[in-house]
Every structure is written in C-alpha cells, then in structure tokens.
Amino acid sequence: MTIGIWVLGDQLSPEQSALQSCQPDQCRVILLESSSVLQRRRYHAQKLVLVWSAMRHFAADLSGQGWTVDLRECERFGDGIRSWIAEHGISELRLMEPADREFRRAIEALQLQVPVIWLASNAFLWSxxxxxxxxxxxxxxxxxxxxxxxxxxxxxxxxxxxxxxxxxxxxxxxxxxxxxxxxxxxxxxEPLWFQPDAITEAVISKVEQLDAALPGTLRPFHWGVSRSQALQVLDHFVETxxxxxxxxxxxxxxxxxxxxxxxxxxxxxxxxxxxxxxxxxxxxxxxxxxxxxxxxxxxxxxxxxxxxxxxxxxxxxGGDYPASNHFAADRPLPGWLEQLGGSGMRCLDTVLEEIAASGYAHHIQRLMVLANYGLLAGLNPQALTAWFHRMFIDGFDWVMQTNVLGMGLFADGGRLASKPYAASGNYIKRMSTYCKGCRYDVKARTGDNACPFNSLYWDFLARHEGELRRNPRMALVIKQLDKLPAEELGAIRAAAGRHLEASAPAPR
Known part of the structure; x- marks a missing residue:
C-alpha cells in the first residue's frame, strides 16, 4: 500500500505542503494533464502550453530529486486518478488545499474510494x-x-x-x-524570453492538434516553464x-x-x-x-x-461572491472580445492584440481599459470575469473574481473597492499613447466620431445616478453630471446606445 500525492497544475513547488508531508521513498506523486478542462473554458492557447509544459518540467525536476512521479495525459481527471490509484495500490491520497474553490469541489465530487487528506496551503504568506x-x-x-x-x-x-x-x-x-x-x-x-525546449515543443504540438479553436496566437511562445527559468526572470527584473x-x-x-x-x-x-x-x-x-x-x-x-x-x-x-452583480449588468460580451481585436477603438484593440500574442497585459490595461469598458458598457460581470480567467496567462478564479468583480466592475457593491473605477477617454489619453491615430475623437462626447469611452462614461453615470449619488467619493463627478444640459446628456446617451448596438455579438 502506497501514499499518493496529487499535485495540481498551480502547485508546482517542492516545498508545497502535500509534498512536505511525506518523504520521497514513502509515496508516489501524480500530475494529471486533462484535456477536459477545455470543455468548460476555452483557454488562451499559450496559457494551456504554459501550464502543461510547467507540469512536465516540474515532474522531471521532482524525479531528479528522488521522487517517484507519474505524469498522466487523460481525457478526464476522474478517470486518470482512479486508474492510477488502482494501478499502484494507493491507500491514501494527499493534496495541498487548492487556491480555487472549484478544484476542491470537483475533487470531492469524484468520491474516490480511498481517504483524501487535505493539507493547508502554504503557497501564500497569509493562511x-x-x-x-x-x-x-x-x-x-x-x-x-x-x-x-x-x-x-x-x-x-x-x-x-x-x-x-x-x-x-x-x-x-x-x-x-x-x-x-x-x-x-x-x-x-527588453523582457527575458525563452526558446521552447523539446518538452515545450511537444506540448505546443499537442495543443496544435487539439480539436478546439483556442483564442490567442500559439507561436512564438516565449514564457519560462520551470523554476530555474522563473528565477532567471526574477534576476533579470532586478538587474534591468x-x-x-x-x-x-x-x-x-x-x-x-x-x-x-x-x-x-x-x-x-x-x-x-x-x-x-x-x-x-x-x-x-x-x-x-x-x-x-x-x-x-x-x-x-x-x-x-x-x-x-x-x-x-x-x-x-465565500462561495456566493462569484454571483455578485450590484448594477444588474446583463449585456453579453461583444464578439471582438473573444476575437481579441476588431473593436475599432485603438486602446482596446492594442491591448487585445497584445493579449492575443502572449496572454499578458499589465494591471492598468486590465483595470482602466478592459474592465473599465465592461463597467461602463454594463457587460455581464460573470461572463467578463470568465473571459479574464481564460485569456490571461496568470488567470485563476481566485485572481480574477476579486480583481474583476470587485475592483474592475464594482459588481460586489463596494465590498472590495470604495468606489467604481469608472473613467472617460480623458484618463486613457493622459496615461497612454493609444489615442494618437485612433478613428475616434477623445475630446468628443457626441457624434459618430466621439470616443465611446466618453459617451459610455456619462451614460453609466446617468443610468446609476441614484446609486452613485450616495457614494461620497463620487460626489464631484455627480456634480459634473448635474451641470450637463438635458439636451446634451440625451445626445451623449444616444451615442452610447448606438455604440452598444453596433458592438452587440452576432446572433448564433
């Protein structure tokens, strides 16, 4: 009888608590590479390569340190873990507590016929x-x-x-x-990038052959996939x-x-x-x-x-937070979000093209371009949060729910942020070079050439004026809203409506 340790794809540390609970000669380690994850989420192609390649490199590193490690490719986690348990006579299965709630729920739902021991996570500073x-x-x-x-x-x-x-x-x-x-x-x-080795190339080939049209560009792939490469990125950041x-x-x-x-x-x-x-x-x-x-x-x-x-x-x-929708936003995501380009707005298209190439955008691009658009346009918060999770190279539930629902969309009604981070095109003009050469006029609020961020901004304030007026941190902008002549506000809101109608997803 053997103790089994199941290492999940975001727990790739030899110091993680499940591995620390056992000596290498006392247990057997499993990592499962399941393609069924794509049935629920169409991940960015580079994100899939990163996770699977990092898992394979980690398995090789553990083997080199004296652990007995199996990396199994399977269609479904349940089938993969059950066959492994039976094949090796696993008497007890240990896991480090997942960062994402859904992973634990999914594993518990498997009802495995061996005791499952959960070890507290040590992946964060605060328990x-x-x-x-x-x-x-x-x-x-x-x-x-x-x-x-x-x-x-x-x-x-x-x-x-x-x-x-x-x-x-x-x-x-x-x-x-x-x-x-x-x-x-x-x-x-210049950032520090890496050329794919044989392991990563094998993963890239596997992803290319999947029967799934994944978003994003698969090649070139330049992310690090091992602890050694991650340490090099840290050193490079410090030095340059x-x-x-x-x-x-x-x-x-x-x-x-x-x-x-x-x-x-x-x-x-x-x-x-x-x-x-x-x-x-x-x-x-x-x-x-x-x-x-x-x-x-x-x-x-x-x-x-x-x-x-x-x-x-x-x-x-807790578990009710993912359903937060303070403003009752219900607009479906525009098709250009899934296509990672084609909005006609240079700021959005620039960021989306960068995400397509690497699965990355920095924190202000995420908050003040992407999430800001979602807030102003009234996009469904659950759909947009899921989009962030799928598209970003560093995206997981625990990252995106609080960042998108709370900080970006104010969908939790202020449990995280003290006010909605709503901004017009003026913020993007001040903090970026995106407005130069854009087909829209960042100074205009009405008309066919008006920056959609401007019309959407004032439309958002008008739609939720009663709610926002009660927030002390919104007092200044509400005063500005009050000063807008009714005729001008009507024209602004009409411009917002035309943009939203043009951005609606095509019927299926």
Whole structure:
C-alpha cells in the first residue's frame, strides 16, 4: 500500500505542503494533464502550453530529486486518478488545499474510494485562518490597512524593532510618485524570453492538434516553464527593470506591452516562485542597489499587499461572491472580445492584440481599459470575469473574481473597492499613447466620431445616478453630471446606445 500525492497544475513547488508531508521513498506523486478542462473554458492557447509544459518540467525536476512521479495525459481527471490509484495500490491520497474553490469541489465530487487528506496551503504568506482573524473586526476591508499589517508582520521595508518599528522612508505608500503619464518616446528594457525546449515543443504540438479553436496566437511562445527559468526572470527584473519600475508603472504605450513590469505573476501563480522569496529578494537587492524607494515599495506592495489581499478576500467572501452583480449588468460580451481585436477603438484593440500574442497585459490595461469598458458598457460581470480567467496567462478564479468583480466592475457593491473605477477617454489619453491615430475623437462626447469611452462614461453615470449619488467619493463627478444640459446628456446617451448596438455579438 502506497501514499499518493496529487499535485495540481498551480502547485508546482517542492516545498508545497502535500509534498512536505511525506518523504520521497514513502509515496508516489501524480500530475494529471486533462484535456477536459477545455470543455468548460476555452483557454488562451499559450496559457494551456504554459501550464502543461510547467507540469512536465516540474515532474522531471521532482524525479531528479528522488521522487517517484507519474505524469498522466487523460481525457478526464476522474478517470486518470482512479486508474492510477488502482494501478499502484494507493491507500491514501494527499493534496495541498487548492487556491480555487472549484478544484476542491470537483475533487470531492469524484468520491474516490480511498481517504483524501487535505493539507493547508502554504503557497501564500497569509493562511486563510490568519486572514480571517485580521478581517473579522472590520466593517470594511481596505487594502492599505492590510498592507501595513503585512509590512509589520513580515518585517518588510521597516526601520526599528518590534512595536516601535516604522516604515522605511517615513511613509507607507509612495503611490503618487508612481503614476506618471508616458513621456514622449518612452521605451522599456527588453523582457527575458525563452526558446521552447523539446518538452515545450511537444506540448505546443499537442495543443496544435487539439480539436478546439483556442483564442490567442500559439507561436512564438516565449514564457519560462520551470523554476530555474522563473528565477532567471526574477534576476533579470532586478538587474534591468526594477530601478525604472516606479514612475511609469501605470503608463500604457503602443508597441511596449511590458515596459518595466516584472512579468512574475505567471510564475508566482503556478507555484514556481514563492511570494516571500520574491519579496525578500526584491527588498535585499533593491536596497543594495539603492533603487528609488517609491518604485521598490510599489512593486513589493503589489505582491505583499494586493496579491495576498485579493486571495484572502476570495476565501473570506465565500462561495456566493462569484454571483455578485450590484448594477444588474446583463449585456453579453461583444464578439471582438473573444476575437481579441476588431473593436475599432485603438486602446482596446492594442491591448487585445497584445493579449492575443502572449496572454499578458499589465494591471492598468486590465483595470482602466478592459474592465473599465465592461463597467461602463454594463457587460455581464460573470461572463467578463470568465473571459479574464481564460485569456490571461496568470488567470485563476481566485485572481480574477476579486480583481474583476470587485475592483474592475464594482459588481460586489463596494465590498472590495470604495468606489467604481469608472473613467472617460480623458484618463486613457493622459496615461497612454493609444489615442494618437485612433478613428475616434477623445475630446468628443457626441457624434459618430466621439470616443465611446466618453459617451459610455456619462451614460453609466446617468443610468446609476441614484446609486452613485450616495457614494461620497463620487460626489464631484455627480456634480459634473448635474451641470450637463438635458439636451446634451440625451445626445451623449444616444451615442452610447448606438455604440452598444453596433458592438452587440452576432446572433448564433
């Protein structure tokens, strides 16, 4: 009789708790590569290659460390795990708690005929119990309070000892220094990409032969697929990008899809890197290299603050959260979202083309272009959240539900964000180079050439005026809405209606 350990595709760390619960000579490890996932979600082709290739590389790495490892290709998880259990006489199956709720539900629904032991996840800095203990006293959970607690708890960018410790530089947050619009001709350093090895090429060939029309461009594929390559990306970020990360982290530039961004999220979310090792490395090297504190604090806040915060909220909010729809938005997704281009708006089409090429867009492109459009247009929040999950190289349920439903669409009514992050075309003009050469006039609100972000913005405010008027943080924009002459507002809303009608998906 043998102990079995099932490693899921986003748990690719030898330090994960299920592997740590057993010695290599006491158990057998299984990784399952199931094509049935595509029956539920048509993932971006590069995302599928990344996960499957990373699993195969991880299996090889574990084998080299003395583990007995099986990687099985199967149609369905249930069939694959049952045959493996029977074949090897598995007496007990151990798993690390999945980050996504649906994985545990799906595994429990298999009703396997052996005991299934769940080990608490150690993939994040905050356990679910610790996050719940922090969250319980608060009526509203805000990132800044959580982030400060994390800085103190883990001793990151702090001066002094114990209760007298203070944030390095005398303040917790340097966000205002990290929001510069793009300077003319702004270019970031070249990212570190990799050529596919034989394992990855085999996966690419498999995906090419699937009987499924997957979104996105499959080749060239340049993501790292192993812990070794993930560590190289971390080192490359520190050496070439960290010092310049801060000022332009919110900027959007045509032809510059990565600028100074770290490109670490896929590797963190697969388990190839652990958040604390990344934070410690960034802090140590950033201080040694005298990187501007605003930029160093900014990138650490994304990992120690936002990433941990959204994961904690995902589990704290519970199983009803995915159905959130505060504004009762029900418009279906336009066809150009699935096609990853063809909206006619240069900002959206630029971002969608970049996603098609790599499955990546940075956080402001996601929030202030894609999710902002979804909010203003009243797109169905569940459909748009699922789209984000499928299209992004780093997308999982725990990532996208809080980021899209909460931050992007305000579909949770303010449980995460304090106001809707709604913006007109003026924000995109200020923070990007996208408006240059666009067929639409970013200064116009009415007429056939008016920027759709403008007409949709004022239409959104008018549609939800009663609700938004009760939010103190929306007071200024509601005053601006009140000043609009009725005739002009009517023309604006008519322009929004024409755009939405033109963007409706084609009948099936």
């Amino acid at each position: 679910r119990e610790d996050f719940a203990a922090w969250a319980a006293p608060y009526k509203q959970l805000r990132l800044e309070l959580f982030y400060r607690e994390g800085r103190k708890r883990f001793g990151v960018l702090m001066e002094g000892e114990g209760s007298s410790a203070e944030p390095l530089g005398g303040q917790w947050n340097f966000d205002q220094e990290n929001r510069k619009p793009p300077a003319k001709g702004l270019q970031g350093p 990008r960290l010092a310049g990360f801060g000022p332009y982290q919110d900027a959007m530039v045509s032809g510059e899809p990565t600028l100074w961004h770290a490109l670490l999220s896929p590797y963190l979310n697969l388990g190839l890197l652990h958040p604390l090792e990344v934070i410690r490395h960034l802090e140590r090297e950033g201080l040694r290299r005298e990187v501007p504190l605003a930029g160093l604090e900014g990138v650490i806040r994304q990992i120690l603050g936002w990433r941990e915060y959204t994961h904690g909220l995902y589990h704290w909010f």
